[in-house]
Amino acid sequence: MVAPTPIAVAALVRDGLVLMVHRQPFRQWYPDCWDLVGGHIDSGESPHQAVRRECLEELGIYVHDPLPIPMTVSDPTLDMHAFLVTRWEGNPVNAAPEEHDDLRWFRPSDLADLKLAHPASLSSIVGAVQGRTE
Template identity: 75%
Template sequence: MAARIPIAVAALVRDGHVLLGHRHPSRRWYPDCWDLVGGHVEPREPPHRTVTRECLEELGVRVHDPVPIPMTVSDATLDVHAFLVTRWTGEPVNAAPDEHDDLRWFRPSELAALRLAHPASLFSILSAVRVED
């Protein structure tokens, strides 16, 4: 069995809403669906640093104190490290338009109707939003 690919993602939560990025339709993996912002963990990079780096690269924000949260995904090739982020400096913008063609804040009640990259993660995302509600 091949080694699982380490990924770190951030659930930015503000005022009971979670920020999701719409993956560009030209993306090789999980195109044209909504997902948490994040990316590949580099060799010898701790996942919390990955999430900090990815949020700066993709959203233009500096996150503070990312908190690990459990995240369920059905893709057995991925080793997902998820973080709840409730504090950051700057206002999130789409700083990586080649990766995401849209960014949007969603209420928990809107998430089930979305085409998510990892539908199994819905409960994890909802739990993260409720923690801050």
């Protein structure tokens, strides 16, 4: 049995909205769907380090104090490490157009209408956003 792939993702939350990225249609894994920013955790890298690196590479921002949050995914090949991010330097932009063709801020209530990479994570994402806005 192959060990699950370690993944780190960030739920960036601002003004009650969460930032989602749209994966390019030609991507091998989870094409043409919305997802949290993030990616593989490199060998020797902690999940915290990975989420900071991924946010810099994909959004051009420096994140501060990523807070681990529970994240449910139905893919047993993934070892998901999710973080709530409410503080960062810079303005998020699509710094990885080879990976994403769009990024947008969504209200938690709008997420259920999206084609998500990990639909099982919806309640985790909504809970993280609502936990920061109540």
